[in-house]
Amino acid sequence: DAGVIQSPRHEVTEMGQEVTLRCKPISGHNSLFWYRQTMMRGLELLIYFNNNVPIDDSGMPEDRFSAKMPNASFSTLKIQPSEPRDSAVYFCASSLSAGSTGELFFGEGSRLTVL
């Protein structure tokens, strides 16, 4: 049974370029979460969706970040334009229950390096 699938696993880009990270949640899960992990700030919640609708995007750092969930099986996190301080591992997670009071299943992450 496939878990949460993220792509790309690694991305190296130059400052100013657009970056798109992709996520396929576990089939049947109703909630999807994007987290960012850095040594300095740990795991930060960026945004989460419930039934494809964004519920809380208060963690999105600035307007350069946007996330979409066009259907129950796909989500994207876009950074435009990217900056070196965006370098981090970005995790997508999904959950069967609404919100995050149930188990979150994480993907293996997308490691982004912005030069």
Place this chain on the structure above:
Amino acid sequence: QQQVKQSPQSLIVQKGGISIINCAYENTAFDYFPWYQQFPGKGPALLIAIRPDVSEKKEGRFTISFNKSAKQFSLHIMDSQPGDSATYFCAASDGRLIFGTGTRLQVFP
């Protein structure tokens, strides 16, 4: 503002010893307290979780102790093994799952 404070930042334990990681929170709206385990290059995975209506939960060698009045909870790993070497995150949820800063545990044989 760190909503969930975790300590220690790193922990070294000998095989067979007890590993203890502590967390504290302020938001009384939190009603779900999981612990996640993360190995290098992998995403975090749920280890054990507790709700505030119980003071302790045990699953195998892993135990969560929860003190609602003190707004603190801790993870105890009994008989620690080298395979337990990983980063451990406490977390708390009020609908949004907020993670602590993580504890890197190293268990030496």
